[in-house]
Amino acid sequence: MYSLQSRAVAVRSRTALRDLLTLVRPGQWPxxxxxxxxxxxxxxxxxxxxxxxxxxxxxxxxxxxxxxxxxxxxxxxxxxxxxxxxxxxxxxxxxxxxxxxxxxxxxxxxxxxxxxxxxxxxxxxxxxxxxxxxxxxxxxxxxxxxxxxxxxxxxxxxxxxxxxxxxxxxxSGWLLLCVFLLCFLPVLGKRRRELDLPEALRRPVLRGYSAAFLDQLLVLAAGLTVVVFLFFAHERWGARADLVLAAVLLPVLFGLCRYLHVVLVQGGGADPARGLLRDRVLLGSGVLSVVALAAAGLLSP
Structure with missing residues (x-):
């Protein structure tokens, strides 16, 4: 009897610890x-x-x-x-x-x-x-x-x-703004997909959105990302920015276009992190962008 009670207490303790761990969402830590x-x-x-x-x-x-x-x-x-x-x-x-x-x-x-x-x-x-x-x-x-x-x-x-x-x-202020816009895009894409959910599963704020409005915001944010990136490049490199942009801008632009295609045509974007890892084309363009950025030394003083 004592052994059964001890085992039950241990099970409850493990369950309680698991619930507390669930509260802090370790899956989101990355x-x-x-x-x-x-x-x-x-x-x-x-x-x-x-x-x-x-x-x-x-x-x-x-x-x-x-x-x-x-x-x-x-x-x-x-x-x-x-x-x-x-x-x-x-x-x-x-x-x-x-x-x-x-x-x-x-x-x-x-x-x-x-x-x-x-x-x-x-x-x-x-x-x-x-x-x-x-x-x-x-x-x-x-x-x-x-x-x-x-x-x-x-x-x-x-x-x-x-x-x-x-x-x-x-x-760089331009860099931080570019990062903000790059993060703005997948959040918009996620909201766009959430509009496709049944009413009971939607977050209340979605009543203030429409599919057409979110589609326009996605395109606007993607375009602004490119513009801000251009300002950032010229701030860092001045007259030499053209050489950097020749190496970096194409994979960046392709990645943005690919993301818009995934969300607006393929109906993806519900889980941005998982979608990035599963879409080899999008992941590849991201890797190419980072490699080109590093090779160009864009972030060096």
Whole structure:
């Protein structure tokens, strides 16, 4: 009897730990790796201890995202309970009490503040902006059409900015705007696909969108990305920018056109990260763009 009771307690403990881990969504942690790629194209980023600072920045953004995910699930518990799929989330399903979730979020926030102060205090600004932006998103912005897409894309751009601040490498404003637009595109594509879902599975803000409107925004954002990239190239290279653009612009332009084809013609884009990895043409154009960018030394001073 004692053995059975001990086994039942152990099972409940493992289930509770699994539910708490689900709250912080480890499957989303790879998004924090956006801190790294563009900075590493800069030669100075490879000098020690900058790689360690980059790793620390990734870890801090993982912590910040965990705080945000817990807060979002607490705030959305009422809506999630009525959602056919999200009702299985730990808080909405009643497996994790709200008090426990709040305590977990508060503990993670304290760890985030202390870890930032000890390791990379320069990241207080982007981390604070990221947490504040997501708090505003959870409470208000997610119900405002277009503004909610801006908020999501800005969260990704803040990760990239954090990578530059962590290494002390000066970022370009044009580059950060280009990153923002590149992140803006897949969020728009995801919203476009969500319009195809049954009404019960749609997020409420989709009532403020139409398929035609999102299609136009996708094309506009893709065009602006190219324009901003041109400004960035001329800022970095001046008269030599033409040589760089000859090597870099074609794969970038092809990748943007391919993405529009995937979303507007093939009906893809519902899962941006998985779609990028599964579409070999899109992935290949992205790799070619990065290789060309690195070979041209576009991010060097």
């Amino acid at each position: 998004k924090s790796l956006l801190v790294v790629p563009l900075v590493l194209l800069h030669p100075a980023a490879w000098t020690w201890p900058r790689p360690a600072a980059l790793a620390g920045a990734v870890g801090l953004f993982v912590l910040a995202s965990a705080v945000v995910y817990v807060g979002n699930d607490v705030a959305d518990a009422g809506y999630d309970r009525a959602h056919p799929a999200k009702r299985h989330r730990p808080i909405a399903a009643g497996r994790v009490p709200v008090r426990t979730a709040v305590a977990l979020g508060a503990a993670l926030f304290v760890v985030l503040v202390v870890a930032t102060a000890v390791t990379l205090p320069v990241l207080f600004a982007p981390l604070g902006a990221y947490v504040a932006l997501n708090a505003a998103y959870s409470r208000w912005l997610k119900h405002v059409p277009v503004a909610e897409v801006f908020a999501v894309a800005a969260g990704f751009a803040l990760r990239v900015l954090a990578g530059y601040l962590a290494t002390g490498v000066r970022p």
